[in-house]
Structure formats: C-alpha cells, structure tokens
Amino acid sequence: MPLPSAEPIGLPAPAWLLQALLVLTFSLHLIPMTLTVGGTLMALYSEVAARLSADGSGYRQLAQRLWRLLPTITAFTITLGVAPLLFIQLVYGKFFYPASVLTAWSWLGVVPLLLVGYGMLYAQSMGNQAARWRPWAGLAAALSFLGVLAIYVSTMSLTTQPGVWRDMYAASQGGTHWHFELPRALHVLCGAVAMAGGLAAVIGHGAPEAKFGRLARRFGLAWAAAGVILQIPAGLWFYNTLPSRDGLLLPLVIAAGGLGLVGLLAFLLAGVKERRPSMAWMGLFGLTLGAVALAVQRHLVRQAALSPNITAADWKLSPQWDVFGIFAVLLVLTIGLIGYLFVRFLRAPAQAERKRTDAHQMRVG
Amino acid sequence: MSYPLWEVPYLGGGLLIAIVAIVHVFISQFAVGGGLFLALATRKAYQNRDTQWLDYLRHHSRFFVLASVLFGAVTGVGIWFTIGLIHAGATSSLIRIFVWGWAIEWCFFLIETSAILLYYYGWDRVDARFHQLLAWVYCGASFLTLAVINGIVSFMLTPGAWLENGSFWSGVFNPGYLPQLVMRTGASLALAGIYGLVTATWRAHPNLKERLVHWCSKFVLTAFALFPVGAIWLLCVVSPLSRELALGAAAPVAIMNGMTMILSVIILGAAYFGPFRRPAQTSVTFAMVMLALALLTTGGAEWVREGIRKPFIIYDYMYSNGVYADQQKDPKGIMATAVWSVYGAVDKAPTQVAAGEDVFRLQCAECHTVQGYNGVTPLVKGWTQAFASDQIDRLNMLKGYMPPFMGTPAERDALAAYLVQLNAKEAEIYAAAQR
Ligand code: HEM
Numbered sequence: 001m002p003l004p005s006a007e008p009i010g011l012p013a014p015a016w017l018l019q020a021l022l023v024l025t026f027s028l029h030l031i032p033m034t035l036t037v038g039g040t041l042m043a044l045y046s047e048v049a050a051r052l053s054a055d056g057s058g059y060r061q062l063a064q065r066l067w068r069l070l071p072t073i074t075a076f077t078i079t080l081g082v083a084p085l086l087f088i089q090l091v092y093g094k095f096f097y098p099a100s101v102l103t104a105w106s107w108l109g110v111v112p113l114l115l116v117g118y119g120m121l122y123a124q125s126m127g128n129q130a131a132r133w134r135p136w137a138g139l140a141a142a143l144s145f146l147g148v149l150a151i152y153v154s155t156m157s158l159t160t161q162p163g164v165w166r167d168m169y170a171a172s173q174g175g176t177h178w179h180f181e182l183p184r185a186l187h188v189l190c191g192a193v194a195m196a197g198g199l200a201a202v203i204g205h206g207a208p209e210a211k212f213g214r215l216a217r218r219f220g221l222a223w224a225a226a227g228v229i230l231q232i233p234a235g236l237w238f239y240n241t242l243p244s245r246d247g248l249l250l251p252l253v254i255a256a257g258g259l260g261l262v263g264l265l266a267f268l269l270a271g272v273k274e275r276r277p278s279m280a281w282m283g284l285f286g287l288t289l290g291a292v293a294l295a296v297q298r299h300l301v302r303q304a305a306l307s308p309n310i311t312a313a314d315w316k317l318s319p320q321w322d323v324f325g326i327f328a329v330l331l332v333l334t335i336g337l338i339g340y341l342f343v344r345f346l347r348a349p350a351q352a353e354r355k356r357t358d359a360h361q362m363r364v365g
Numbered sequence: 366m367s368y369p370l371w372e373v374p375y376l377g378g379g380l381l382i383a384i385v386a387i388v389h390v391f392i393s394q395f396a397v398g399g400g401l402f403l404a405l406a407t408r409k410a411y412q413n414r415d416t417q418w419l420d421y422l423r424h425h426s427r428f429f430v431l432a433s434v435l436f437g438a439v440t441g442v443g444i445w446f447t448i449g450l451i452h453a454g455a456t457s458s459l460i461r462i463f464v465w466g467w468a469i470e471w472c473f474f475l476i477e478t479s480a481i482l483l484y485y486y487g488w489d490r491v492d493a494r495f496h497q498l499l500a501w502v503y504c505g506a507s508f509l510t511l512a513v514i515n516g517i518v519s520f521m522l523t524p525g526a527w528l529e530n531g532s533f534w535s536g537v538f539n540p541g542y543l544p545q546l547v548m549r550t551g552a553s554l555a556l557a558g559i560y561g562l563v564t565a566t567w568r569a570h571p572n573l574k575e576r577l578v579h580w581c582s583k584f585v586l587t588a589f590a591l592f593p594v595g596a597i598w599l600l601c602v603v604s605p606l607s608r609e610l611a612l613g614a615a616a617p618v619a620i621m622n623g624m625t626m627i628l629s630v631i632i633l634g635a636a637y638f639g640p641f642r643r644p645a646q647t648s649v650t651f652a653m654v655m656l657a658l659a660l661l662t663t664g665g666a667e668w669v670r671e672g673i674r675k676p677f678i679i680y681d682y683m684y685s686n687g688v689y690a691d692q693q694k695d696p697k698g699i700m701a702t703a704v705w706s707v708y709g710a711v712d713k714a715p716t717q718v719a720a721g722e723d724v725f726r727l728q729c730a731e732c733h734t735v736q737g738y739n740g741v742t743p744l745v746k747g748w749t750q751a752f753a754s755d756q757i758d759r760l761n762m763l764k765g766y767m768p769p770f771m772g773t774p775a776e777r778d779a780l781a782a783y784l785v786q787l788n789a790k791e792a793e794i795y796a797a798a799q800r
Contacts, residue, residue: 002704004367008689009461009531072482075434078442079471079478086467089449089460097368097453098705104371104450111385111443118435126427165369170707173726175371175450320533323465327472334472338479341499345483348491 001162002169003309004094010318011090018091023299025083027292032076034291037145037189038196039070040121042223044138051135058215065203065216067124067138074118092159094314095306099158102168104175106151113151117144149188154180160305183238190234191291194227194260198284201267205280217272217280224267224287228260244304252297259290366687366703368453370726375737377730378451379685383671385447387664389440391556394549394663396433397511398557400477400504402584403429403484406561407500411493417573423488425564430485432560433507434478451731454687455521455678462527462536463517470513477506511549513537519545522674523602528681544598551591552663555632558584559659562640562652575644582640589633596626604680606765607673615766618672625665632658675766684768686731698773703727711775721783724776728768735787742787753781 011018043066050056050063088096100107120141124134158164158179168177197220204216239245239253263286270279373381403426410418449456460467480503487496516537520527523541561581569577600608613619635655640647678685700706700723707714707723714720725733725741733741745753757777761769770777 002369004704007457007461009458012461012464012533072486075438075478075482078438079475082442082445082474083468083471085445086460086464086471089457090464093453093457093460094367097449097457100446101369101371101450101453108443108446108450111439111446114439114442115435118439119431122431122435169369169705173370173372173707174374318531320465323469323533327465327468330469330472334475337476337502341479341483341502344495345487345491348487348495 001309002098002166003162004098006311006313006316007093010316012318012320013324014317014319015091015315018087019299019303022084022087022091023296025080025087026299027295029077029080029084030291030295031195031288032073032080034188034192034195035199036070036074036077037149038192038194038223038227039066039073039199040117040138040142040145041193042196042200042219043067043070043124044135044142046219047135047138058212061209061212062200062203062216062219064129066200067121069199070121071118071125074121078114078118088159091315092302092306095159095162095309098162098165099179100155101175102165102177103151103155103158103179106178107155107175110148110151113144113147117141117148120144149192150180150185153185153188154178157181157184160302162306162309181241183234183241186234187231187238187294190227190231191294192227194224194231194263194287195284195291197221197223197225197227198263198267198280198287201270202277202280202284205270205275205277207275213275214272217270220280221267221272224264224283228264228287231260232257242301244301249297249300252293252300256290256293256297259286259293263287263290366454366699366705366727368457368687369705370730371450372726372730373451373734375734377732377734377738379671379732380738382444382447382451383664383668385440385444387660387667389437389444390667391660391663392432392440393437394511394553395556395560396429396437397507398550398553398555398584398588399429399433399560400500400507400557401554402557402561402581404497404500404504406580407497411497417570418577421565421569421573421577424568425561426485426488428560428564430481433481438474438478452678452685452687455683458679458683459517459521462533463520465533466513466517466537470510473506473509473513477503477510480506508550511553512546515546515549516542521679522607522670523604524680524682540602541599544595544602546595547591548595548599548666551588551595552666553588555585555588555592556659556663558582558588558636559632559652559655562647563649563656566647566649566652578640578644578647582636582644585632585636586641589629589636592629593626603673607680610673610675610766611669615672615675618669621665621672622669625662625669628658628662628665632662676761676768686728686768688768688771692771694771696773698776699724699727699771700776711773711779714779717779717782718786720776721779721781724772724780725783728770728772728780741784745784746788748781748785748788750778750781750785753784754778757781 043063046059046063046066050059053059117140120137123137124141127134127137158177161179164179199220200216201220201224204213204218204220207213207216235253235257242249263283266279266283266286270276270283371378376384403422406418406422406425409415410422480499483491484496484499484503487499491499516539519541520536520539523539525535525539525541526532527536527539558581561584562578565574565577565581600611603611606614610618611622632655635651635658639651639655674680676684677690678687681690683689695702698710700708700710700720706727708720711717711720714723729741733739733744736742748756754777756763757770757780760767770780772780
C-alpha cells in the first residue's frame, strides 16, 4: 500500500481531541448540508407544482419561503464545512491527501458546482418572483448540490480504502478517478429528504396563514416520513457494505434509526390540522440527533478501517495548548456573539415581512 | 515526497494555484476593505438621514454579499482544495503548525458571514443602530481573518525564528508579518474604493454620484500611502536570494515586479486626477478600467510573492517538490523511497525512459509541465544525454531557484534519457513534416 510516511511535525493536540472536534464540527456541517440538499429539492418540487396545479398559491408560497432561507442555510453549510476539512487533513491527512489527488478533477469540481448551486440560490432569493427561468435555476441548483454530494461520497469513501490506491495511480496520474458508492449516497440523500420535510413542517406550524400552513405541514410530514422510511432499506444496504461491524456500531445504527422514528412520531403528534410549533421543532430536533448519531457511527467505521495503517509516529504530539486555549475561548465568544446577533435580528419588528404578507393577502383575498 | 503528484496537463499545478489564488485574493481583499467602506458609509448615511446614500448602500450591499459570502467564501475553499492537491506535503506541514490559527480564523469567518447576511437581510427590518453595529462587526471580523491568514501566508516566505524554535508564535509573527499586513491592508482599501466607484457610477442617484465618487477616491488614495511602504519593507526582510529574484535575477519575476509598480502608480494617478479632482466626470467605464488594472496589479503582486519564494514552498524548510531542505540523499534512490513511484526502481521499469518519466514526476513535475506552462521540453532543446546528466547533477547550483537532485546516478541517467527524447520526438515530427 502506498502509504505516506509520518509527518516530521507532531500533532498540535492529542488525536482524541482532534477527532472529537472533527466529529463535532462535521455534525454541525451535516445539519445545514442536509437542509441545503433536501431543501433545494423540495423548493424545486414546490416551484414546479405551483406551476402545474390549478391553485398553486400554497406551493408558490412554500417555494418562496424556502428560496429565501436557502442562501443562508448554504452559507452555513460552507462555513461549517471548513472546520471538519481542517481537522480531517490533520488527523487523517495520510489518507485524505492521496484519495483527493486520485480524484483531483472531480474533487476540484466541488468549487464550480458550489458557485453555480449557491449562485442560483441567490438568484432565486433576489430575483423576480414571477420570472420564467425560476424552475430552471432551481434545477441547476439541485443538480449542482447532488453533484457535490456525489463527489464527497466518492472522495471520502476512497479515503478509507488505501488498498485500491496503487493500481489506480499506476493506471492514471491525472486525477481522473471516481469512487462513487451508491448505498452511501442514498443514505445521505434519505437523510436530506427527511430533514427538508422537518423544515417544511416547522415552517407550516409557524405560519399564520391557515391554508398555506396546512399545506406545508402535510407536505413536510410526507417528506419526513418518506426520508425516514426509505432510510431503513438504504441504511441496511449501506451497513451491509461496511468492512467491519463490531463494537458500538450496531447500537448506534439502532439509536439513529430510533431517533429518526421519534422525530417522525413528533411530527405525527404535531398533526396537520393544528399549529403546534414546539412539537414540530421537537421533531426536527429528533431527526437532527439521529443524523448526529450517524455521524459518530461514520467516524467509528473509518477509524476501524484505518487503524491498522496508523502508527504511533503518525500521531506523535507537539502540543500547542496556549493557542488551543485562545481558540476555545474565542469559539465560545463567537457562538455567544452570533447568537446575540441572530436573536436581536429575529426580534426586530419585521416590518418588511408584515408588509409583504399583507400585500400577498390582499392579492389573494 | 510522501504524497502522489497530480499531473495537470499544460497548466501545471503552479499555474492552477496562481489562477485560483489571484481570483480569490482579488475578491477577498475587496471583501475585507469593503467592510470598513460599508461601516463608514452606513454610519454616514444614518447620521445624515440621507435616503439617497441609504438607497445606494442597499444596492451596494447586494453586490457586496455576492462578492463576500458567495465568491469570496467559495473561492477560498477553492484555493484550499487546490493547494492540498498540488502541494499536499506543504499543506500538511502548514496545518500541523497552524491549525489553531486557522481555527481562530474560522471563528472570525463565522462571525463575518453571519454579520453580513444579517446586514443584508436587515434592510427595512432592523433599526439604524443595530444595522450599523452589524456593519462594524463585519468590518472587524473580516479584518481579523486577514490578520490571521496573513501570518500563515507570510510565514511561507519568511519563516524566521520558527526554523530554530518551532514555535507557533514565531511562525505567525515572522519577519514578513507586518510588512505583508501593511501591503494587504493597503490593497484591501484600494480595492474597496475602486469597487465603490463602480457601484457609485453605475447605480447611484445622479445627485449623489459626485459626493460618493469623491468619497470612494479617498479610499484609493489612502491605500497608496500604505502599499509601497509595505512592499519596500518586505524587500528588506526577505532572504538575499528572494531580493535578487525580485530585482532582476529572474527576468519574468523582475518584469512582473516592475509592472506591478507601474500599474500602482497609474491607478494612483487615475484616482487623483479622475474621481478625486473631477468626481462628476467619472464614468462607469472609467471605474471598470480601474478595476481591471487593479486585478492586474493584484495578480502581479501575488505572482512576485510566489516567484521570489523559489525554490522553496516553505522557505529554508521544504522545496517546492516536497523535499525537505535538510533531507539527505538516500543511497537507495528516490524511486525506492518515494511511496508513489510507479516502478520502485530503475531496473524494474520496462524501459530507461519510462523510469526517467517516473523520476521526472517525483522530482520535477511539481513545477514543470512537459509541454505547457514552464514546460520542460523547450528548456532542454538540444541537450545530449551526457550534457543532461551533468546539468541534473548541478541543478541547484546552476540555477539558484531549483531544488537539488535527490536521485542515484542510475536515476539521473534515466531522467536524462527521458528529457533528451522529449525533443527527439519533436525532431522526428519536424523531420517527417519536412519530408
Ligand atoms: C452544498 C455543499 C455541500 C454538500 C452537498 C456536502 C455534502 C457532503 C456529504 C454528502 C458528505 C459525506 C460524504 C461521505 O463520507 O460519504 C460530506 C462530508 C464532508 N464535507 Fe461537505 N458538503 C458540502 C460543502 C462542503 C464544504 C464547502 C466543505 C469544506 C470547505 C465541506 C467539508 C466536508 C468534510 C470535511 C466532510 C467529511 C467529514 C468527515 O469525514 O468527517 N463540505 N459533505
């Protein structure tokens, strides 16, 4: 196996701490990431449904709400993706760099795809509401994000399989390899659909307008149910492809599935008829916890696959506790500051929002 | 040489990095300088209750969001992906040294992204004081991202005391830190002013345009008090070899250096005689031309910064091809020791030329393509086997900006055979065409 030799410079913190930060920040990335992918698919669906159905106003409104939220959600997908990328290069660089070089062109393709997908979201949220190009821009965004998802699956799964590298590199040094795994991708996609469903349900339970609220609640419940239920075969398929299945793995998978079902149950209890925002938030929270359990499980699978190839020299330590301390304090302050800014923003009178809904209701009424 | 080389046809890795980096630096410096621009302009608009300014800012902030959180952030991810692919070894070293620096920068990045999005969505929603606060938070956080990343980027050129003590703080606050910070701050302000000129001449209400254009020009003029100071200061702290490269030893680098200076003077003059003295006459075309000149200047400056670091990727620590500065030649040779050698030894390769190609990949291809940018084929035109072997032996002495050859005599000869046949093919094609 062509494994890079150990780096001469030691790790700036113990591996367990870096792994914990990796899993933590990846979990934080996972939440907006699934909402970005699922939300874009859902907004596209609503956009098309609004045009095809006789009374499309509910769908139109759902699409608008989603398009307005998605740029911000995607901004957090990207900013929160940066941190796990940093930590994965640090702890698993020996595996990550070769896998990314083997798949270099597709890996680099993430950048233009992000520009297109994310750019289209801004076009949707800033552009004219009635424009004819909307469904096409939505389609471009959805395809771009699905492409990004597929690329991540390809490169990240190759990271855990150093056994296949040598033949790949001998065959081509041009970075043109591709290592897509369908069950792994479906597993993420089902999660994305479920999370988007949760988001729609939350929007629906919070919406003052009765008709739109009911549509969003019903629609959200349907997507959440579809995502969670389809995850069962998809997850089992993925689980079966894993090289090792010992230890905590099965309990975690069961926990994740259980949390998903609990989330779903909360949406069912929240119901379609009445507005029960707190119950809907609980549902979304349950789904999120399920996703986090899966992130932990994913990490254990990787660690199990790679540990035979990790030596003590790889994880040699030359700690920088002082700088780490500054980071830790700053992170707490950052979360506090961002929280403060968001809360103050959300409490602002929202005149614009009201003006817009008034105008809308006048048009509808 | 632990990591596989990615062969990028025609462009080569170096040019690929340069393209992505120039675009990113151009946008992100604007995003940093634009923070101060936005904060000051917002304050001015609210203080004077000037609805025309506010209207202008509303438009400007839309472009600004697109530039910072869309293009700035995504191309930033892009530059990071690219260096990881081209210089995995150096990226890995940098991350091991500076991960907490990057983590700190990431906090500022989170703050800046949140603040600018809330600012943008806050029009008609939040009160004037909170709106100004958001602009100032953005301004502070984005400057701090620059202040942190500048430590890591300047480190690569002037690692200073870190080479002896390995300390994070020596690395960040290296001898080039302040000069580069001054330069980058200047460039950021200039770009913010120029960008402001574009949106002002394009979208602003005619009553407002004159005042606004004049105001923007002040950003550009202030910047030029900073930029040259930083540049000259930097030249004083870099290694003697780097200084020579910038001032003439390597023609392309020196020409680019000169061009950057001339362009800066042109921009300065244009800003003074145009928008500052005659704001009313400034047109959007004029502003666009200034923007284009600024892009060229940014590109040139980045180019020079990369150019004077040769032959290192991290000065005095790691060569561009991933070989450590203190690495001893291994008697087993590079094909046996490099993990990603395709054949593992000269005599295991099907032909000597195939072995040479493998050596080329391990030693040279990080900077040279075969046919394209910095292509080796024209560089070795007319070389014979014996001459090539001799040159390879003295690679680092002949040209100060190449790393030493780390291979065995057999690997050297294989590389020579590979290089010589590159033009033989051409000669054959040429001869065939003549026939
Ligand atoms: C819309 C944009 C994005 C999508 C759809 C997306 C999707 C994904 C997916 C599907 C995975 C799991 C891959 C697998 O292991 O099978 C993943 C992991 C990851 N993503 Fe993202 N991603 C996006 C943006 C980003 C960005 C911009 C970054 C970094 C700058 C990033 C950093 C990461 C990292 C580091 C991991 C792996 C973490 C680990 O293995 O522990 N992502 N992403």
